[in-house]
Amino acid sequence: MIEYKGYIGVVDFDPEIDLFHGTVINTHDVISFYGASVTELRAEMQKSLEIYLEVCEEQGKVPDKPFSGELTIQTSPELYGRIALNAARRQLEIGVYLQEVLEKAVSAN
Secondary structure (H helix, E strand, O other), X not given: OEEEOOEEEXXXXXXXXXXXXXXXXXXXXXXXXXXXXXXXXXXXXXXHHHHHHHHHHHHOOOOOOOOOOOOOOOOOHHHHHHHHHHHHHOOOOHHHHHHHHHHHHHHOO
């Protein structure tokens, strides 16, 4: 992964063009870049993001920011009740409890 201004890029190798292809993953807009080395990938990601930000400014568009960290979900009343009960047993707010549960879930992979 490569990070620049809070945006995160992930990289795969594209054997058809014999280059690495990167994509910014923590935004809804599509921002991609190519390079033959880590140094080139970093430079190209920065260049792609700067161009993206300039184009947004020229068009009067607010750039899509890296994901905010807010997560909204809907669940059944039964599951919500079990979550609330588990959080209360641990003397945690529901949001704090869910963050712990999600951290464990994604760390297990």
